[in-house]
Amino acid sequence: MSNQDPVWILGTSMTKFGRYADKDLIDLAAEASLGALDDGGVAMGEMDILAAGCLYEANGGVGQRLQKQLGQTGIPVYNVANACATGATAVRTVMMAIKAGEAQMGLAVGVEQMGKMGMLGADRAARSDKQVFERKGRFGSVVGVEGRLGTNMMPGVFAQAGMEYAYENDGVGFEQFAKVAQKNHEHSTLNPLAQYRKAFTLDEVMSSEVIAYPNTLLMCCPTGDGSAAVVLVSDEKLKTLPREQQRRAVKVSASVLTSDPWTEGCQVQPDVNTLTRNAADAAYEVSGVDPADLDLVELHDCFATAELRHYDNLRLCEPGGAGEWIDKGGPWRDGEIPVNVSGGLLSKGHPIGATGVANLFEVATHLRGEAGDRQVPDAKVGLAHVIGLGSSCGVHILERSGL
Amino acid sequence: MGEQTAPDETGPKQISMVEYLKLGDEPHLVANVCEACGASYFDRRNACAACGAREFSTERLANTGEVRTFTIVHRAARGVPAPYISAVVDLDGGGRVKSNIINIEPNPANVTLGMRVRLATYVTATDDDGNEAVAFGYEPAAA
């Protein structure tokens, strides 16, 4: 094959996100993996590579433990961890093996079991003060900096990312951020795989407990358990498969991973924008898809303040116009470009390693016309985005088969 | 390594809570500035993240600036008093720093984006020898 040939999603599946006290990490990964294999009409014995993404058990040999449930066929296994882009990185690992000609078919799975930790990134213990002050670490600090020199916890960091957008642009404030959460919670009522499926009024969103202003509790994603998987296949191999498998296959028109280039101030406030813009621009370039062509977008709404910025970063709205765009209903499921019709991380949930695979499942399911009650009518092209602090960003553009 | 904690003979001392805060008559921040491109860092770097150069000099930063973004943290890390205002401040003459906005009620009505602020210090903790750790924050300043 040529490395210019597209790679395809042949099968995909996800568990419902939620809390599974009666299942372990490997049960969840096995359920999504077997689901993806069945969906693609293929068997573990046909896989040439396995990539497993999991953040909390990054050194736990998740891929190999999973093989013991699916079939130990001796294929290469890659265990990957890359912040919130862990799942997307697992997908790209399989994709690169196919592009390199080392594999024709492979399985990528993302999984996480977080249990009841509350919302994402909250309530970590502060560093305890020393009995006698002694300088430690790269900043030579004698006491914990969290809460003394600002916040580095996620709800606050993403709140600051949103307020920085408000600083730079007109028409953006608490209400615009809250509308994001109102939308995603409303969308989730149609998704049986979502962790939470409850609609809230704008007033309820704005008056729920403040976590880190302007993010209230209903504007922060929950933690939870879950898994999602995809089977990827080369263009050459797909053409040898039965017609029905070709018809349901979804084309990966772009797959891009970026990290944050140096920008002014990124040493004190993580820059979640430049790397997202870079990834999106590269994905549009590679695929020839224009933002206006998108029928749906699944983006990384870990906090409502983040989603609003990403409308602009992903070029879904006019530059600086994210506030106006949500005010006029642009990202609602019946709007200009539906964003997070799954309910997004805010309601569908965010088992970290699974997230970057689950958004591919969501987009692919719409492109196949198999999304049930939440189906975006006649969806042909979609974009999936994840970003992890540190930072790492994955953007995929998917297109309906046409075969 | 800058100031050390006091030996017992001389009694308790004040120590800045991070090395880039310098105490004295006029407390101020210092940064490691890349000699090639001017990028500034509060921690030590092996090479510049912006340009890859390896020579740095220590420079004093301004004590005044304006609020670029903020959040009011209500659910804080364990042991941290809340609510408090966390902010990123653009310093006059360059440099960007994150810290708390202090000496003001933590209420969205009291903080505006672009608000003028100046550096202020306070004692944040005391160790078993009676040494005091001094933190810095930013307080509202006249425009």
Ligand SMILES: [Zn+2]
């Ligand atoms: Zn430099």
